[in-house]
Amino acid sequence: MNDQLKDIGMRLACIREDCEMTDTALAEKLGVDIEIYRSYEKGEIDFSFSFVYNVAEALGVDVLDIISGSSPTLSTCCYVKKGQGYSVKREHLYDYKHLAYTFKNKKAEPYLVTVTPDGEPPVLHGHEGQEFNYVISGKVTFYIGDISYELEEGDSVYFDSSIPHTEKATGDTPAQFIAVVVKK
Numbered sequence: 001m002n003d004q005l006k007d008i009g010m011r012l013a014c015i016r017e018d019c020e021m022t023d024t025a026l027a028e029k030l031g032v033d034i035e036i037y038r039s040y041e042k043g044e045i046d047f048s049f050s051f052v053y054n055v056a057e058a059l060g061v062d063v064l065d066i067i068s069g070s071s072p073t074l075s076t077c078c079y080v081k082k083g084q085g086y087s088v089k090r091e092h093l094y095d096y097k098h099l100a101y102t103f104k105n106k107k108a109e110p111y112l113v114t115v116t117p118d119g120e121p122p123v124l125h126g127h128e129g130q131e132f133n134y135v136i137s138g139k140v141t142f143y144i145g146d147i148s149y150e151l152e153e154g155d156s157v158y159f160d161s162s163i164p165h166t167e168k169a170t171g172d173t174p175a176q177f178i179a180v181v182v183k184k
Helices: 003-018 023-030 034-042 049-059 063-067
Strands: 086-089 094-098 108-115 130-137 139-144 147-152 156-160 165-170 175-182
Touching (some): 003 023, 003 049, 063 086, 108 165, 130 147, 139 156, 165 175
Antiparallel strands (some): 130 175, 139 147, 139 165
């Protein structure tokens, strides 16, 4: 269990309590088994970004409130230098850099995502809204529902993100893509 997962789980529990919602009620609202939900709050299992988006929507908070504990404060512009952004490293396979982490009342959530190849079967998740992904480098297999696409540098997909989906790096090198999640 990594420290970032424990911190996110603790913030999740605190925000949920501030919203005067029980863990059982939130798990039910999210369609998640209560024991799995409690494992998220304890930081015992890794989360998908779909899960965090869905929790943020259910609790009426910004994704960054859960991920970082800081509410965005800027409303005119958010400037991020190359290689910067709020970094969230989930598993060893995914590294997300939030590219608008200081902008409040966002209508979209832009990320630079780095995915490392692993050979494991894909695990698909869905969340509200729509999403646009643009491959910057490497190759990824994009899975959505029962179909998949092989994407390489310069390729993009725009899709209904409520349909379970994921991206897996293919080949021997990591891949990078820009993911922009548009809220409903």
